[in-house]
Amino acid sequence: MSPTPDLIILNGSLLTFDDATPKASALAIRGDTIVAVGDTDDIRVLAGAGTKTIDAAGGTVMPGFIDSHVHLFGGAAELGMLDLRETMGADALTKALRTFAAEHPEEPLLMGVAADYEILGPGVKTTRQNLDHILSERPVALMSADHHTVWANTIALEKAGILHGAVVPPGSEIVMAGDGTAQGQLNETGAFGPVLRLSQLGGRDLLGYVTGADPEPPATPKERAFDKEVILRGLNHCASHGITGLHNMDGNFYQLELLSELEADGRLPIRVQVPMHLKNTDPLDRLEEADEMRRRFASDMVWSGRVKMFMDGVLDSYTALMLAPYPGKPESLGDAVFTAEHFNEACIRADAMGLQLSTHAIGDGAVRRTLDGYEAARDTNGARDSRHRIEHIEVIDPADLPRLAALHVVASLQPLHSPAGGLFSPYSAGDILTAEQIPFAFAWNNIRDSGAKICFSTDWPVVPVDTMMTIAGAVNCTELPSPWLDNRQSLLATLSAYTHDNAWLEFNEDRKGRLKPGYLADITILEQDLFSIDENQLAHARIALTICGGKISFGDLQG
Template identity: 75%
Template structure:
């Protein structure tokens, strides 16, 4: 006989991803797991006097979303920074920055985020002098939407000690002007890290992300408490979008410790995996830290077991590693963060330790080099179920497409990055991409149809962590001119890649990612039946309730 549930959900349209319970309309939760699934009449009969009852009112009831690629600390910090996503033109930027400066009179660094590369106008490069005209006496930094470029004014560069340039790690660049001073553009975290250290967070929001020297975690208890509050604000924000699990891409002990403290305090609204970040200048012995993280942090709410690496930069700054020179920059194929031999050795060692690997690879050259590293690990260690990942795959060569499935590599993709989503404009042929490359750019449909496992995420704060925006971007999309091709996904493919496929990605497919008796009670309830509305209305759908481990973490 079923024990009295703690919580029941009635009158829903259940999307269980379990054929055995197709057509169910209700479920029960007890002790943090799903205890029963059935009709509303059957589940209602299980309720006791103390059972919490939620009426889904016909809305979709589904497994909680798992966002498999986020930068949690940075995303959380940016919730209170100046959002420039919709800002275009010199006048609009000046107004936004000056108003923000008045509101934040004591802010040591005025940070604008989600800035477009052409924020001043098409083809206009932002310089320190441009920002000086707006605010000459307060340090200002604008972060690009992709988080690979920062533009800073003169006082910020001066206080950071890089106005006249300085040493940076491979893959980063302080762009210099002809006058011998920094132009204001800083490419990659090894270059803009000194500027971020001017902020209230001291750059700690980029801990585990940067490719240069990292800021030290604070010893001061008040700063630690502040950082923990920032993380908790970010996690609660994620819960409002039906998210019950996150795969963080910033790896370090400090975040693991803060998240574990929140878990002990019973405050965590979502589950979080945190990797170890191996940098291109690190000796391979540093991978022992990844093994230690896996051992020390292994709860259902906070865990590790993964290594993160960067192989290249991004398309917009011509730092993504390509197989052929950029059409608009014929002297460059981009930047290889790792040389091939070092990367192969890192893959062999990490794979041999039983660790999962995820690699940022955007250009077709970076994708090939990453596949070569995974293949090298297989040749040395043998074939195992490693579920190694490539993050982004924004351009892939046609000859490498079948290698993804052959090597068992997971494509970790972000639908809102693709021009088809409508958030970013398509690249015109002849500058960043050639006409031959475009059919294999953001080629989500080709990748899925090749037999490759596909998992979806946001890369928050590169784009909003809003799950319905991502679903709509993948499914509804927008028509693009030739030679762009249609890469839209079906609704069920998209929802699976955002839930049960991401549970599989984290080796939890036996207890998470489905609505199934005995599985973790991680549930999202939508305010309508998403399976029965026109695709253009998906973006208007809201999450009404989020449940993580049987606890309500958000309710509209």
């Protein structure tokens, strides 16, 4: 007689992504594995004396969300920072900053996040003097929502040693004023890294993003313990949104070690993949670190096997790499982080090692250069099932659309980055984008129609890690004026791109992403049936329970 299940879920509306059992209302779990899927009456009789029961009460039961693009350590740290997403105007910023300062008297750096590029008002530059007027006696730094720009006050710039400028890596910029001092705006990580090192975390939360290196000098035992708790807070936050897996986009051995320690302690609530971050200033021999990460970290909960690179910046600061000059900055094509030759060789070498590639590419020039690098790897090494990814693709040239599918490159997209997602305003033709580019900006349907594979994620903390907010942003898009196109997605396609397809993206399609016997019990239960509620209510749907590997990571059995 088969052992009884440890856990059964009854009375649900199951979205299985399994053609053999497309509709069901219940499932059974033993250990970390789904052992049966079927009708509630059939599953109920499998229960034994020790079986725990969850009543889904008609809510959607589906594979756990896999957020395939996050910055875990930074996102976790920002949960304790000043959220400026809804703050606009000098008076509002003054009140928010001064209140936060009073509430955090021991913070060495008062950090605001999700700041608008025009937080002080339309056309008003955020300068160190403006920030000094609000708060001058303590270091202040405001991070833009896209995480590519920081504004700092004078004392922060002084303590960071960059008030009078400094040598920064290509693609980064300390914006200078006419008097030879820093104006206050710091573009890209090479410029604002010294300011962030003033924080309580000493910049360790962003090392994987800024340099890909470990703390130097090494973190003390006290710092490691503190950092581990910060990361755990972020993981639990993600679990509360139905997430069972994360693909981190910044990586170093330090994060992998902390996550593995949490796993060994039995406290890791979510599966996490961490890449090796290859910088444009790195020798290509550093790719050996990626191979070492793959060998050392290969559990079901913490693993590597991927290389992350940046090709450009972002649209708002004119640092995204474009094929033609910006209409509002005609002297600039943006910034290429890698030269074409360096990037191609990096792709060839990493691909030859069997590593997966994920590259940040926002402008149409960056997308083309990334495709060129992936094509060079394919031409040199031969075709293989690589599932290389391009992260973001905010603008693509129509000539490059067919290349995505031809090269089997995955479009890793973030619905809430698009102005259609409701968080950001649309770009007007004639400044950052031309009227001809706009139909190919955030062009989810054009990309999908090209035959390319699409996966969805958040880029937390650029936007909240709230899964239902992202789903609503893809399905129930804001209608934008012409020449913007309608890129609304179906609910089923969106849920697939956020669960089933992301399992495929991490080469785990035979173990995750389906509610099917033999698959890992990574499951999300919602309070409502998503296919029965009005699309306008999707953002308000709530997670009832999250299960990772058969263990409840959010919620309880009273459901």
